[in-house]
Amino acid sequence: MVKVENLVKRYGTNYALNDVSFEIGEGEIVGLLGPNGAGKSTAMNIITGYLSATSGSVTIDGTDMLEDPIRAKKLIGFLPEQPPVYPEMTVMEYLNFVYDLKGCELERTPHLEEIIQVTKIAEVRNRLIKNLSKGNKQRVGIAQALVGDPKVVIFDEPTVGLDPKQILAVRNLLRTLARRHTVILSTHILAEVQAVCERVIIINKGKIIADEKTENIVKTIEDGYRYRYKICGPQRDVESALLKLNGVKRVEIGTERDLDSYSYTVDCDGGIDARKAVFNLCSSRGWAIIGIEAVGTDLESVFIRLVDRSDGLLPDNTKKKKRR
Amino acid sequence: MLAIFKRELKAYFTGVIGYVFLVIYLAVAGILFSYTTMMSMSSDMSLYYTLMLIFTAIVLPLLTMKSFSEERKMKTEQLVLTAPISLPAMVFGKFLAPYVIYAGCTVLTSLYFLLLVPYAELKFAVLLGEVVAMLLIGGVFIAIGLFVSSLTENQLSAAIGTIAIILAFFGIGLVGSLLPSNYWLRFVFDALSIFTRFETFINGYFDLASLLYYISVGAVFFWLTIRVYDRRRFG
Known part of the structure; x- marks a missing residue:
C-alpha cells in the first residue's frame, strides 16, 4: 500500500x-x-x-x-x-x-x-x-x-x-x-x-x-536472558553459587530488600535460560525464591539500546537482525 | 480551488480585516469622489482615479498580508499542501478571494460617477477604461501581496514588503519621468512603470500593450508564488 x-x-x-x-x-x-x-x-x-x-x-x-x-x-x-x-x-x-x-x-x-x-x-x-x-x-x-x-x-x-x-x-x-x-x-x-x-x-x-x-x-536485540531474582539466603553464598551455574556470565546484587531477600540480576550467555537451574539450586539449598522478573526486555530499554548501538555507543551484536 | 476561495472569503468576514478594509475603502473613495468632482465642480475622473490608485497601493496589502503567512504560522498549510489539489489551483483560490472584494469595491465606487449624469456629460468609454485599468492593477497588487505573504510568517512584514515592492514600481516611473524623453533608459522605465501605463488609461486611451503588461506582471508574481512553494518542498 x-x-x-x-x-x-x-x-x-x-x-x-x-x-x-x-x-x-x-x-x-x-x-x-x-x-x-x-x-x-x-x-x-x-x-x-x-x-x-x-x-x-x-x-x-x-x-x-x-x-x-x-x-x-x-x-x-x-x-x-x-x-x-x-x-x-x-x-x-x-x-x-x-x-x-x-x-x-x-x-x-x-x-x-x-x-x-x-x-x-x-x-x-x-x-x-x-x-x-x-x-x-x-x-x-x-x-x-x-x-x-x-x-x-x-x-x-x-x-x-x-x-x-x-x-x-x-x-x-x-x-x-x-x-x-x-x-x-x-x-x-x-x-x-x-x-x-x-x-x-x-x-x-x-x-x-x-x-x-x-x-x-x-x-x-536480546542475545542473552537477563532476570532479576529475589532470593532469601546468605548473600555471599548465593552469589558464588549462582556464578557457578552453567552459562551465567555475571551477577549483580541489588540494594533493595524484601523480607530477608536480596535481589540478584543474572546475565546469561546467548540462548541459555538459567531459571530452572536457579530454582533447582535454591531448592536444594533451602533458599526461598520470592520473585523472578525479566529485566531489559521492555521496549523502552530495547529502544535505548538500539539507538545507542546505532550511535556507536554499544558494540553491534545483532547481526542476526533481519531486515525486510 | 473553489473550497479555498470560499474559505478565504469567509475568513475575511469572520475576522475584522474584511470589515476594516470595506470601511476604509468606501469612506476614502467617498471622500475623494466628493472632493475631486462634486466640490470642485468637475466631471473629470482622472484625479479621482490617480488618488485611488495610490490609496489602493496602501490598503490592498491589508487583504493579502494574511493569505499565506497566517497558514504558515498556524501550520494549516500542511493540510492544504497535502490535499489533492495543484499548487496553481491553491494560489488561484487565494488570489480570487481578495480580488472579488477589491473588484466589488472598485465597481461599486465607480458607480458614484453616475451621480454626475444630470449635471455633466460623462465620458462612459473613459470611465470604463479606468475601471478596467483599476481592476487590472488591483490584480497586480494582489499578486505581489500574495507573493510577499508566501515568503514570511509575519503579517506585518508581508504588508510592508508588499507596499515596498509596489512603491518600487511607482518609483521606476518617477525616475523615468526625470530622464530626458529621448534617452533609452527612460523608455525602459516608462515601459515598466505601473503608473506611467496607468496615465494612458486616464487620458482615455485603451492601450492593449498596457493591458498585456498588467496581466504579465500579475502572472510573473503568480508564478513566483508557486515557485516559492515548490522551492520550499525541495529546500
Whole structure:
C-alpha cells in the first residue's frame, strides 16, 4: 500500500533521511519510532507529499507521489504534528471545508456524520475550534484526516500534549481505524507502539535501525536472558553459587530488600535460560525464591539500546537482525 | 480551488480585516469622489482615479498580508499542501478571494460617477477604461501581496514588503519621468512603470500593450508564488 524506496532528504550537508526504504501492506498498523529529531516527521512529510525528497521515491497504492501527486494525495489522510485547524471556524464548517478541499465524492452528510461519531466530536460540532480543548482539537485533526475515507492514514505524534485519559481514547480510536485503513503513526513514546502497532520501524539519525513485528523486536536485540531474582539466603553464598551455574556470565546484587531477600540480576550467555537451574539450586539449598522478573526486555530499554548501538555507543551484536 | 476561495472569503468576514478594509475603502473613495468632482465642480475622473490608485497601493496589502503567512504560522498549510489539489489551483483560490472584494469595491465606487449624469456629460468609454485599468492593477497588487505573504510568517512584514515592492514600481516611473524623453533608459522605465501605463488609461486611451503588461506582471508574481512553494518542498 505504501512503498518507500531509498528515500534521501538532505539539507545542505545534513542528512535528515539517509536511504530509507520500507513497504507497508494493506491494513497494517505501523509505528514509526525514534528519538526527537530522528527524521520521523521528515519521512511523514515526504510520504504525504508536503516535502519532496532529495532522491528516492514514494508510491501509494501503485501511484508515484511525484508523477501523479493529486491521485496519490487523494489516497492519504494526514494529521501533522500540530492539527491543521483554522481557529475561527466551527468544527462543522471546518470539516465541510476539508470535504470540499479534498474533492470528496462520498455523500456529504452521512460521511461527515460517521466521522464525527467515530472521532467522538458530536458534542462540539458547532463550537469554534479556537475554544476547544487540546484533546478535542486533536480529534478534529484526526477527523480531518479521515475525510474522504483515504486508504492510508498517517498520524504524526497524535498523542503529544494530551492528558492520560485522552491518550487512551486516541489510542483506542487508532486501533479502531486500523481495521479499515492502513495506519502509519509516528511517536517517541514506546508504550504507544506496544499498545497500538503490529509492526515497528525504528529510525535514528535518518536511518532505519530496526523494522520488526512489535512482539519480535525485543527478541532481535536480546542475545542473552537477563532476570532479576529475589532470593532469601546468605548473600555471599548465593552469589558464588549462582556464578557457578552453567552459562551465567555475571551477577549483580541489588540494594533493595524484601523480607530477608536480596535481589540478584543474572546475565546469561546467548540462548541459555538459567531459571530452572536457579530454582533447582535454591531448592536444594533451602533458599526461598520470592520473585523472578525479566529485566531489559521492555521496549523502552530495547529502544535505548538500539539507538545507542546505532550511535556507536554499544558494540553491534545483532547481526542476526533481519531486515525486510 | 473553489473550497479555498470560499474559505478565504469567509475568513475575511469572520475576522475584522474584511470589515476594516470595506470601511476604509468606501469612506476614502467617498471622500475623494466628493472632493475631486462634486466640490470642485468637475466631471473629470482622472484625479479621482490617480488618488485611488495610490490609496489602493496602501490598503490592498491589508487583504493579502494574511493569505499565506497566517497558514504558515498556524501550520494549516500542511493540510492544504497535502490535499489533492495543484499548487496553481491553491494560489488561484487565494488570489480570487481578495480580488472579488477589491473588484466589488472598485465597481461599486465607480458607480458614484453616475451621480454626475444630470449635471455633466460623462465620458462612459473613459470611465470604463479606468475601471478596467483599476481592476487590472488591483490584480497586480494582489499578486505581489500574495507573493510577499508566501515568503514570511509575519503579517506585518508581508504588508510592508508588499507596499515596498509596489512603491518600487511607482518609483521606476518617477525616475523615468526625470530622464530626458529621448534617452533609452527612460523608455525602459516608462515601459515598466505601473503608473506611467496607468496615465494612458486616464487620458482615455485603451492601450492593449498596457493591458498585456498588467496581466504579465500579475502572472510573473503568480508564478513566483508557486515557485516559492515548490522551492520550499525541495529546500
